[in-house]
Amino acid sequence: MEILVLIKQVPDDSVDIQLDPSTNAPKLDGVTPVTNAFDTYALEMATRFKEANGGTITLATIGDDGAVSSIKECLAVGGDKGFLIKDDSFADSDPAAKGYILSKAAAKLEELNGAKFDIIFAGKEATDFSKDLVPAYLAQELGVPVVSDVIAVDPADGGLLVKQETDTGYNMIDVATPCVLAIQKPDYDPRYPTIKNKMKARKAQVPVLTAADLGTEADKVGAAGSLTKTIGMHAPAKKQAGVKIVPPADVENPIAAATAQAVSIMAEAKVL
Amino acid sequence: MAEFGKVTPEIVEAIKAATAPNRVYFGADIIEDFSHDEMTIYGKKMPDVVVDATSTEEVSAVMKIAYDNDIPVTPRGAGTGLVGACVPIYGGIVINTTKMNKIESYDLDNFVVHVQCGVLLNDLAEDCTRQGLMYPPDPGEKFATLGGNVSTNAGGMRAVKYGATRDYVRAMTVVLPTGEITKFGSTVSKTSSGYSLLNLMIGSEGTLGIITELTLKIIPAPQETVSLVIPFEKLSDCIATVPKFKINHLNPQALEFMERAIVDVSERYVGKSVYPKALDGVEAGAYLLVTFDGDSKEELDNIIETASELALENEAIDVLVADTPAKIKDAWAARSSFLEAIKSESNWKDGEELIDECDVVVPLNEIAPYVEYVYQVGDKLGLRVESFGHAGDGNLHIYTIGDDKISLADFKASAEQFFDDIYAEAGRRGGLVSGEHAIGSAKMKYLENSVGATQMKIMQEIKKVFDPKMILNPGKVCYKL
Helix, strand or coil, X not given: CEEEEEECEEECCCCCCCEECCCCEECCCCCCEEECHHHHHHHHHHHHHHHHHCCEEEEEEECCHHHHHHHHHHHCCCCCEEEEECCHHHCCCCHHHHHHHHHHHHHHHHHHHCCCXXXXXXXXXXXXXXXXXXXXXXXXXXXXXXXXXXXXXEEECCEEEEEEECCXXXXXXXXXXXXXXXXXXXXCCCCCXXXXXXXXXXXXXXXXXXXXHHCCCHHHCCCCCCCCCCCCCCCCCCCCCCCCCCCCCCCCCHHHHHHHHHHHHHHHCCCC | CCCCCCCCHHHHHHHHHHCCHHHEEEXXXXXXXXXXXXXXXXXXXXXXXXXXXXXXXXXXXXXXXXXXXXXXXXXXXXXXXXXXXXXXXXXXXXXXXXXCCCEEEXXXXXXXXXXXXXCEXXXXXXXXXXXXXXXXXXXXXXXXXXXXXXXXXXXXXXXXXXXXXXXXXXXXXXXXXXXXXEEEECCCCCCCCCCCHHHHHCCCCCCCCEEEEEEEECEECCCEEEEEEEEECCHHHXXXXXXXXXXXXXXXXXXXXXXXXXXXXXXXXXXXXXXXXXXXXXXXXXXXXXXXXXXXXXXXXXXXXXXXXXXXXXXXXXXXXXXXXXXXXXXXXXXXXXXXHHHHHCCCCCCCCCEEEECCECCHHHHHHHHHHHHHHHHHHCCEEEEEEECCCCEEEEEEECCCCCXXXXXXXXXXXXXXXXXXXXXXXXXXXXXXXXXXXXXXXXXXXXXXXXXXXXXXXXXXXXXXXCCXXXXXXXXXX
């Protein structure tokens, strides 16, 4: 099986990130760039699939030169080759434009690999903006099926049997290849790289594919090719401090007194 | 047994007047937590009064009242100790220091931070990180107070490179058992100025004075860290690798060993499985978890390559690299949860845990044979035993776990037999009773066996000089009443 795994480099999601009031953009100084957690789940699932069924994993990311470190990280835990998709014209691309860019990238990589991709794995969302849309746009561009919230995948009857997590349980879905799978956190964790693979990945070459290599059309990428535009960013509203209910010290039944106070506060706020 | 004074309503009123009425708890108003620390097996005892102190002056005022009335006083931090040191075994007054939780100021010319004693280790660590600084001591329990850490000379994961709490205490304000306030030490980094009363206070478990304020050394935070998870088939190979890091000029920030069984227990508890169980068909029997720090990725790349070569030459099955914040966090989450995971395994009565522990420290070359001996004794006594430890400094944490098939009395009897044996064996191998959890009321017998009557007598005489009425945290460390 030929597998493409799409990754994105994002700021470390374990850090509380604030907006810079002067630029209204996230303050990212000193925040470690990491591979999007959902993409690491996607790669682990793809690697397990490859180990069980054979195949090759190609990695690709849209990003700047710094994203090469994420590609190399992924080369150490299952990826066989990695590519950086980089072009000034790709700046300000929204998920629809990224779907287009990635569809062109997939075609170019198929040409380079000399084989068509059977499965494209991607994280269900990126932890920076959580838009949750790129896999669907990519599938639309490619004209292939897409399944979201995938937690397991196995080959079946010439296609795939995919387990999709839902709010109430899961669906088992037969899907034809080629397809796009948007991966949710499965019940296992991404592996750690061995030192040997880490050292090998460190020395790996990561070729760059530009707009010219992909043959993207200028009006379909960047702001021009986007269906949406970010007009501003706002920090979430701060939660107001809670109300501490302290019954008077001299009452006979402090629990009843505190409950009465709580009920009256809620009635006043018209939540009761 | 010494005759202590009784806490009368007048004394409670005097304490309220010296502090604030709403911070003094008496009789039924005292919550049960104040009767024990994390190890309930060593006994519980409710105090007569609990005072939430907010300043050195308040601690002093309460201490004076106690001194004038011969009332025992037990200072208390977050109650996360493991040897019963904060249990008021003779009742009296508990001075709760957790409200003294202000990080007062940083002095970056001298690289020190001034804190009140009730600041939590986790709060100081996070505050330092935000400013590119590091307070190196890193005990497993992050929600202990710094006063408690100093009182036990807590060690932790990074002690192998950076030393224990003692190495980071520059000065302290102390309330003596008479109520007098005094200061030990200073911001300066060296001293040859008489007996070090500062160092005598560190690790004295609240028996000589009550530490209320601290000046602690801090350092610039390392720019980069990386952890290695190194599986071995055999514990002996795992431990034998440890000194080789040092000989080869590798200076890990942390170096922990863990056996397969406890990793399985902990991963079950944490709900994550990141340690490889089998590689190339070889089952992992033990792991080293090593962290290196440095100023650049390149520097660390070279270090981890050398460390990995060493490990592989010493029968490591493979070496796994945790070099992203998430991977480092997950690798350490299993290690940091050992105590809670062990507790979760003991489902004694109504979900209560039945565990006992020791934290002996032995010479590095004795770790593997000693651990093997410990398991033999455990097997002989039919006890479930789990162990882990700081491989870099020979400090082992050994636990026995009881279940609902055993009575408390039987468990205590078997545990005592077990610990009598393994403490004695640690002594024969050149070890000491406690690496970092201290003595409290629970480990006095073993301390006496280890250091002998002469040293116990010296400690008792020191205690008397500080505390002539023997009212401060009585029945701990070196003397019983």
